[in-house]
Amino acid sequence: MSENNSPPAILITGAARRVGAAITSALHAAGANVIVHCNHSRKDADALVLELNTQRTRSASILQGDLLAYNALKGLIDQAASAFGRLDGLVNNASAFYATPIGSIVEDHWNELIDANLKAPLFLSQAAVPYLRKTRGSIVNIVDIHAERPLKDFVVYTVAKAGLAGLTRSLALELGPEIRVNGVSPGAILWPDTVSGSNDYPETERQRIVAQTPLQRVGAPADIASAVKYLMLDAPYVSGQILAVDGGRGLSL
Numbered sequence: 001m002s003e004n005n006s007p008p009a010i011l012i013t014g015a016a017r018r019v020g021a022a023i024t025s026a027l028h029a030a031g032a033n034v035i036v037h038c039n040h041s042r043k044d045a046d047a048l049v050l051e052l053n054t055q056r057t058r059s060a061s062i063l064q065g066d067l068l069a070y071n072a073l074k075g076l077i078d079q080a081a082s083a084f085g086r087l088d089g090l091v092n093n094a095s096a097f098y099a100t101p102i103g104s105i106v107e108d109h110w111n112e113l114i115d116a117n118l119k120a121p122l123f124l125s126q127a128a129v130p131y132l133r134k135t136r137g138s139i140v141n142i143v144d145i146h147a148e149r150p151l152k153d154f155v156v157y158t159v160a161k162a163g164l165a166g167l168t169r170s171l172a173l174e175l176g177p178e179i180r181v182n183g184v185s186p187g188a189i190l191w192p193d194t195v196s197g198s199n200d201y202p203e204t205e206r207q208r209i210v211a212q213t214p215l216q217r218v219g220a221p222a223d224i225a226s227a228v229k230y231l232m233l234d235a236p237y238v239s240g241q242i243l244a245v246d247g248g249r250g251l252s253l
């Protein structure tokens with residue numbers, strides 16, 4: 001992962017808040033320059049970029065765009081690569097997440113959930129390949145333990161993340177030897193901001209999930225961030241792997 005003496009430059013999608021912001025801060029703390037992608041959360045992204053640039057001058061840059069806009073995806077990668085004159089890493093973290101019980105699914109749900117969680121990672125990765133080949137870079141996809149075992153009532157999201165797991169392994173096969181591709185599958189880390197328009201993720205549901213987890217607690221964004229940092233920067237002989245960071249919950253789903 002080196003082209004010249006400048007630090008590696010890594011694009012993180014959906015990086016303004018929550019897990020994406022933790023991944024961004026961890027990669028930055030490890031010495032990378034970061035390109036902070038956001039869509040609606042511009043204020044949060046601006047604040048994060050300001051904070052990181054205060055820590056280290058010209059080490060963070062912002063990139064805004066809707067990942068549902070297929071025609072803009074290649075341009076986003078080109079912009080990301082021009083921010084620091086190189087691109088060493090892509091973290092496909094951005095995601096749409098909501099329930100789609102059978103009987104309620106319409107084409108718009110399919111398009112948004114598949115496009116945000118699967119189509120955008122594929123086309124961003126494809127556009128990044130020429131840059132990543134030059135730097136012997138790496139891609140990390142943020143998957144979900146429910147890619148392996150379905151989440152009840154979340155049919156389309158489950159299909160999209162299962163596709164992302166397949167994409168991770170398929171790209172690892174296609175892109176060696178220059179580019180490594182891996183995934184991180186979070187368990188329960190942060191409760192969703194909204195569930196069916198409500199901000200209250202049901203307490204009984206939280207308790208049920210914690211009880212199901214061998215480590216008997218939810219994880220923290222920093223847990224996901226350290227796994228991403230490991231796969232992105234410290235695992236030169238690892239490719240095609242999807243690391244569950246779930247307190248063991250995948251064992252009892």
Ligand SMILES: NC(=O)c1ccc[n+]([C@@H]2O[C@H](COP(=O)([O-])OP(=O)(O)OC[C@H]3O[C@@H](n4cnc5c(N)ncnc54)[C@H](OP(=O)(O)O)[C@@H]3O)[C@@H](O)[C@H]2O)c1
Pocket residue numbers: 013014015016017018019020037038039040041042065066067068092093094095096097116142143144145185186187188189190191192
């Ligand atoms: N939170 C958990 O416990 C958990 C569990 C399992 C898996 N995961 C996975 O871990 C990752 C991060 O989780 P999270 O809960 O932090 O994610 P999140 O808050 O649900 O979403 C992250 C970001 O994705 C961006 N995004 C969504 N649709 C977009 C679009 N069309 N174009 C551009 N950006 C878009 C949003 O950016 P803006 O706000 O800028 O619009 C959002 O802030 C996701 O891939 C998620 O599936 C999380």
